Amino acid sequence: MSEPVPALHPLAPYGWDAAWERAFAPHAAAGLEPARVVVELRRHYYAVVTGAGELLAECIGKFHHDAKRDAEAYPAVGDWVAVSPSPGAEGRAQLHALLPRRSRFSRQSAGGEQSQQIIAANIDVVFLVSGLDRNYNPKRIQRFLVAARDSGAQPVIVLNKADLHPDPEAVRAEIDRLVPGVPIVVTSSHTRRGLKLLGGHATPGRTLAFVGSSGVGKSSLINRLARDAELPIGEVRDKDAKGRHTTTRRELVLAPSGALIIDTPGMRELQLWDADEALEEAYADIVGVATGCRFTNCRHEDEPGCAVRLALAAGTLPPERLVSYRKLKAEQAAKAPSLRKPGAVASKPGWKKKEAERAAKPFRHGQHREE
Numbered sequence: 001m002s003e004p005v006p007a008l009h010p011l012a013p014y015g016w017d018a019a020w021e022r023a024f025a026p027h028a029a030a031g032l033e034p035a036r037v038v039v040e041l042r043r044h045y046y047a048v049v050t051g052a053g054e055l056l057a058e059c060i061g062k063f064h065h066d067a068k069r070d071a072e073a074y075p076a077v078g079d080w081v082a083v084s085p086s087p088g089a090e091g092r093a094q095l096h097a098l099l100p101r102r103s104r105f106s107r108q109s110a111g112g113e114q115s116q117q118i119i120a121a122n123i124d125v126v127f128l129v130s131g132l133d134r135n136y137n138p139k140r141i142q143r144f145l146v147a148a149r150d151s152g153a154q155p156v157i158v159l160n161k162a163d164l165h166p167d168p169e170a171v172r173a174e175i176d177r178l179v180p181g182v183p184i185v186v187t188s189s190h191t192r193r194g195l196k197l198l199g200g201h202a203t204p205g206r207t208l209a210f211v212g213s214s215g216v217g218k219s220s221l222i223n224r225l226a227r228d229a230e231l232p233i234g235e236v237r238d239k240d241a242k243g244r245h246t247t248t249r250r251e252l253v254l255a256p257s258g259a260l261i262i263d264t265p266g267m268r269e270l271q272l273w274d275a276d277e278a279l280e281e282a283y284a285d286i287v288g289v290a291t292g293c294r295f296t297n298c299r300h301e302d303e304p305g306c307a308v309r310l311a312l313a314a315g316t317l318p319p320e321r322l323v324s325y326r327k328l329k330a331e332q333a334a335k336a337p338s339l340r341k342p343g344a345v346a347s348k349p350g351w352k353k354k355e356a357e358r359a360a361k362p363f364r365h366g367q368h369r370e371e
Contacts, residue, residue, distance in 0.1 A: 010051035027082035038252040055093040076118035077250040103152035120209040129158045129212035132165035160217040162188040189220035204258025226255035
């Protein structure tokens, strides 16, 4: 829970509270002002909101040096940062420091790179959106849930497009069996089903993030909750129910309710990043049952005295849940020896040349929309 600011602060609508003010004290003493990242642009440029309005911020050289090319050390949407006005450049700011995060939703960077990508920061609730069309995939929902557990935010599963499914309540029951104890909301942006339940989370100063694959209707739901956001939406292909990336960047908007809502581009894949503890938490029932196994290194296959196999036989543990747990556990075990900091990218041949080429290209910015 956030602490109220003693006196009304111009950034209070964006979640600024007494705890953030204390964390910012050293930067305030240095003459800097607080800001929240509302749009993450290219090449470490950010749209930030300050007490005086919105500015385009760029990381200073010392920030890059201290970050050591670690992607986790750079701001993400939702982060609080310390900025100062850029001399002689109206509407621009210099970004000096990043405040410690309270929570963050992250994944392993797409592709083969072993690095962490921060999707959104300082979020209170993360909505895991899945479409009830041919996009529906229970295993994907369980994977997203582990990432949500790892984030430190409260997870809520959203089963959207209920108008396209003959029996959405049956799907809710299936997911409730696979991920017990997690709130589930069945919604439809067309019929407005479930929107009041979603709106119950949208209280002033609270930050909500919507994540999911392309075409599940994240932007449509956000537009219903924040009618003035006008985030672009698109159709899905009939043949495979896959959507286009209508959201191409992460963006934070202030809803009429006073809540802060973060939309994220659809994810084609979600590889977990160092989520061993979150995996154990998400599958606490299996971990708890396994403590009754005769052998501590039981693989729950053909060992005698296996409590997990007894639970499967008794019907108290869904077999699909154990399959997902094994798969995610194997993924984490396989990547553990090779996890490395993103700064290792700097040791790759040719990275300096690539950086110079990127720096030579002019940055084009018009109303914070990228070309």
